[in-house]
Amino acid sequence: MIPRRNGIIISTASVSSKVGAAASHAYCCSKHAVLGLTKNAAVELGQFGIRVNCLSPYALATPLAKQVIGLDDEHLENLMHALGTLKGVTLQAEDVANAALYLASDEARYVSGHNLFIDGGFTIQNPSFCMFQYPEESS
Incomplete structure (x- = not known):
């Protein structure tokens, strides 16, 4: 890519690259590392016309996620949809x-x-x- 002065690198992290407690500390740490590497590579390689970006998806029904959480595709998707913010659509691999x-x-x-x-x-x-529950106002 450097000799061609052109290229695109896309890495995959997770929502855990931004928020804590979405997964184990080891997983969260590794996703922060992927993001740090992405940012640093973007700075170093930008001078050669190489773009470096990262994708951070929410939970998908992947084999690893199903194993860790212990649910099948349908139950994992239902759980993630219930915990998610955007309603009426469920994240699929095609979206990523x-x-x-x-x-x-x-x-x-x-x-x-x-x-x-x-x-x-x-x-x-x-x-x-x-x-959070607001305390009742006293009269």
Whole structure:
């Protein structure tokens, strides 16, 4: 890629590259590392016209996820949909593939060093706020 002065690198992290407690500390740490490598590579390789970006999907019914969580495809998708923010649609592998196609396309020709979340808004909320109860006002 360097001699051609052109290229596209797309890595895959996870929503765990942004939020803690979405998975184990080892998994979260590894996804932060993928994002750090993506950003650093984007800086180092940008001078050669090489774009480097990262995809960070929400939970998918992959073999690894099913093994770790202990659910089949349908039950895992239902659980992730219930915990997710965007309702009426369930994340599929095709959605992640479409995001990768965008980053690899000419439409993203000036996008580099970006972490694209395919998470239906999961990483923009703090779920603990949903559990917070305001104290009753005293008269």
